[in-house]
Amino acid sequence: MKCTYLVTGAAGFIGFYVAKRLSEEGNIVIGIDNLNDYYDVNLKEKRLEILRSFSNFIFYKIDISNHEQLNDVFKLHKIEYVIHLAAQAGVRYSIENPKVYLDSNIIGFFNILEACRWNPVKHLIYASSSSVYGANKKVPFEETDFVDNPVSFYAATKKSNELMAYTYSHLYDIPTTGLRFFTVYGPMGRPDMAYFSFVDKFFADEPIKIFNNGNFDNDMYRDFTYVDDIVEGIIRIVGNPPKEKPKSRVLNIGNNTPEKLMYFIETLETCLSNSLGRPIFFKKEFEPIKQGDVWKTYASTNRLEEIIDFKPRTPINEGLQKFTDWYCEFYNKK
Numbered sequence: 001m002k003c004t005y006l007v008t009g010a011a012g013f014i015g016f017y018v019a020k021r022l023s024e025e026g027n028i029v030i031g032i033d034n035l036n037d038y039y040d041v042n043l044k045e046k047r048l049e050i051l052r053s054f055s056n057f058i059f060y061k062i063d064i065s066n067h068e069q070l071n072d073v074f075k076l077h078k079i080e081y082v083i084h085l086a087a088q089a090g091v092r093y094s095i096e097n098p099k100v101y102l103d104s105n106i107i108g109f110f111n112i113l114e115a116c117r118w119n120p121v122k123h124l125i126y127a128s129s130s131s132v133y134g135a136n137k138k139v140p141f142e143e144t145d146f147v148d149n150p151v152s153f154y155a156a157t158k159k160s161n162e163l164m165a166y167t168y169s170h171l172y173d174i175p176t177t178g179l180r181f182f183t184v185y186g187p188m189g190r191p192d193m194a195y196f197s198f199v200d201k202f203f204a205d206e207p208i209k210i211f212n213n214g215n216f217d218n219d220m221y222r223d224f225t226y227v228d229d230i231v232e233g234i235i236r237i238v239g240n241p242p243k244e245k246p247k248s249r250v251l252n253i254g255n256n257t258p259e260k261l262m263y264f265i266e267t268l269e270t271c272l273s274n275s276l277g278r279p280i281f282f283k284k285e286f287e288p289i290k291q292g293d294v295w296k297t298y299a300s301t302n303r304l305e306e307i308i309d310f311k312p313r314t315p316i317n318e319g320l321q322k323f324t325d326w327y328c329e330f331y332n333k334k
């Protein structure tokens with residue numbers, strides 16, 4: 001059945017793919033984004049250009065920290081489902097500039113909750129993050145684990161979102177699902193993320209900085225999740241809201257197979273070599289782990305699978321090949 005969806009952060013990496021998939025399926029998709037310049041705005045414009053080719057996609061350039069603008073959108077459209085992906089992302093930037101996280105991730109999230117309170121929706125899905133697990137040692141990370149020690153302000157805002165959503169579900173009966181994403185990557189991804197910036201550095205003939213202390217025996221691990229798997233998860237979850245009161249839950253969505261950082265980098269080199277048709281290697285510099293970074297992320301996906309009979313599976317060699325092929329094409333590097 002065709003429905004009306006609000007996708008916040010529609011010009012962003014994950015929001016773009018979600019809005020595209022919903023638009024392709026013939027739904028009415030309202031996209032909002034403030035198109036901020038945290039990273040290359042051209043990339044956001046390019047994503048929007050693709051979305052604007054759908055007549056059933058409607059875009060508003062608004063800031064979610066402005067409740068009046070947001071409420072106008074809810075008044076204009078009878079929104080059934082909200083997929084809330086707009087946020088200030090990035091762990092490291094939150095250490096330099098926490099205020100913008102307060103505005104977008106706390107005030108903005110509060111405005112979304114209030115809008116859903118006064119304009120009831122069938123399901124609110126919002127992006128949380130694996131960063132809420134902080135420096136937890138027990139793996140895989142399970143949703144029932146203790147997550148009260150966030151090591152970055154970004155993580156603190158995501159954990160706060162989960163608490164706020166719980167309260168709004170409890171008080172106002174809004175069905176909510178928070179998805180804890182684990183390092184999402186793919187074509188048209190975020191230039192501030194390591195895999196993207198490594199390829200940028202290669203073409204700029206600069207060394208890549210690897211923040212693992214150069215410790216290969218005890219390397220960092222990341223549960224890298226391909227963006228198509230995230231979209232599939234979101235689409236399956238959206239029509240499957242929590243039914244028992246309080247209608248609030250949190251789910252991990254990750255690949256459930258953490259990879260050593262150095263293996264990830266070698267795979268990226270191989271994929272880029274394939275895309276270019278010649279062998280390439282990154283120049284590497286090893287540095288101490290950065291404040292706010294965590295050593296290992298590893299998602300338990302049992303809860304997710306129980307609910308939607310799906311878990312992300314794309315192996316990194318497949319996903320990274322799609323990324324480097326896209327990069328070389330998009331930036332004309334062949």
Ligand SMILES: NC(=O)c1ccc[n+]([C@@H]2O[C@H](COP(=O)([O-])OP(=O)(O)OC[C@H]3O[C@@H](n4cnc5c(N)ncnc54)[C@H](O)[C@@H]3O)[C@@H](O)[C@H]2O)c1
Nearest residue numbers: 009012013014033034036063064086087104127181183184
């Ligand atoms: N990509 C990942 O690995 C990852 C991991 C964990 C969690 N997340 C979360 O998933 C969501 C989407 O992430 P992404 O990787 O697509 O990031 P992104 O930065 O590409 O997308 C976020 C979009 O939201 C918009 N935005 C930011 N603040 C806004 C505001 N105040 N008003 C309106 N629009 C605003 C930005 O312009 C951007 O286009 C975010 O909530 C992020 O915190 C992402």
